[in-house]
Amino acid sequence: MTAETLLDGSALSAAPRLLGCLLERDLGGTKLIGRIVETEAYDQEDVASHSYRGETERTKVMFGPPGHLYVYFTYGMHYCANIVVGPRGHGAAVLIRALEPLEGIPLMQAYRHGRSVEELTNGPAKFTQAFNITSELNGHNLKISPLTLRVQPALPANEVVRATRIGISRGRELPWRFYVRGNPHVSVK
DNA sequence: CGGCAGATACGCT
DNA sequence: GCGTATCTGCCGT
Numbered sequence: 001m002t003a004e005t006l007l008d009g010s011a012l013s014a015a016p017r018l019l020g021c022l023l024e025r026d027l028g029g030t031k032l033i034g035r036i037v038e039t040e041a042y043d044q045e046d047v048a049s050h051s052y053r054g055e056t057e058r059t060k061v062m063f064g065p066p067g068h069l070y071v072y073f074t075y076g077m078h079y080c081a082n083i084v085v086g087p088r089g090h091g092a093a094v095l096i097r098a099l100e101p102l103e104g105i106p107l108m109q110a111y112r113h114g115r116s117v118e119e120l121t122n123g124p125a126k127f128t129q130a131f132n133i134t135s136e137l138n139g140h141n142l143k144i145s146p147l148t149l150r151v152q153p154a155l156p157a158n159e160v161v162r163a164t165r166i167g168i169s170r171g172r173e174l175p176w177r178f179y180v181r182g183n184p185h186v187s188v189k
Numbered sequence: 190c191g192g193c194a195g196a197t198a199c200g201c202t
Numbered sequence: 203g204c205g206t207a208t209c210t211g212c213c214g215t
Contacts, residue, residue: 058200076197078208095207125208167207
């Protein structure tokens, strides 16, 4: 499946499909690679989504073309990264909640103040810290350096767990979180 | 390991 | 003002 086919669809269809795909970060000669193991879908028609109340200065990237990165700052200190999906004008994205580190682990540990491999990328703000992703990359096109998405074959259905989303108040009953069964880098099992 | 408080800036009401 | 798509350290079991 091409990235276009995957990202042109809804957040709910793209979120499980992004499991197993690779994120590659280029940092001055060093390459970081992680495998996506946990995602959440956010749609314009969803009270938990930043796009629910329409397009604003903060959320405009969500309403832009698919395949770009939506980065937001929260709790006064954390960045979270999403992959924008769906057509222009529709505010939808998939939150990347956790990765499995594959390459460049020493540099990830440097950005994460020496934490263990298990604690490097098992959370949305942990992964952005390990990959040095900040608001500078808000709106970035994921087809190009320094951050690219590499689509991989879909995982077998029995490896994908569907669950409720984390950290929200409204909309928490919707099972719009997906993660890789048994993977140690998932934030909440 | 589970629960809880604190950190700390910003968008939105 | 208030709540936040979170993380960490510290406490007790």
